[in-house]
Amino acid sequence: MKGIVFSEFLDLVEEKFGLELVDELIESTELPSGGSYTAVGTYPHSEMVSMVVRLSELTKVPVSDLLNVFGRHLFQTFHKNYPGFFAEVKHPFDLLEQIDNHIHVEVKKLYPDAELPRFEAERSDAEMTLIYRSERKMSDLALGLIEAAAEHYETDLKVEKELLKADGSAVKFKLS
């Protein structure tokens, strides 16, 4: 997982819970990399899982809620750092439709070692189905990104989530 994801995560923890909690989190989580991340580096995905689980223990906030908030935060970061992907877009469906065949394709060119999910999109004017597939099982992060996209384009979206695989590696989102 790219270092930018880790540094954004720790920035968010600091913003929401304070610097002391960031220190406590890093000290009390088993992190082979030692807990220092550079934006261009790549680190084991397992370290992100360990930190989110530990943060949930420390704050009593459920893991799914933490990932959702983190997804919303990442949306703002992506929007700020990569404005080009958002420039021509007027509706969240247009953005979501492009993740798999454009946005993440470009991400992969920039960072060949990025580990990205797959999204299958099907849409009409009023509805969209988005199937998320990833061995990293971060559909709650995806949900936060989707909800942030809806808010960004001031669209009232209802999002229903259905597990296609019990382990969370395939999830269907129905947006209407």
Ligand code: HEM
């Ligand atoms: C709302 C639209 C988007 C959704 C739903 C989405 C979804 C996701 C998810 C769920 C992950 C976590 C990895 C996984 O689950 O396997 C991810 C990773 C990532 N995405 Fe997206 N994404 C979106 C837009 C973007 C945009 C606009 C960018 C900016 C260029 C971007 C860049 C990345 C990067 C850099 C990673 C990390 C890859 C790694 O750590 O190796 N995504 N995305």
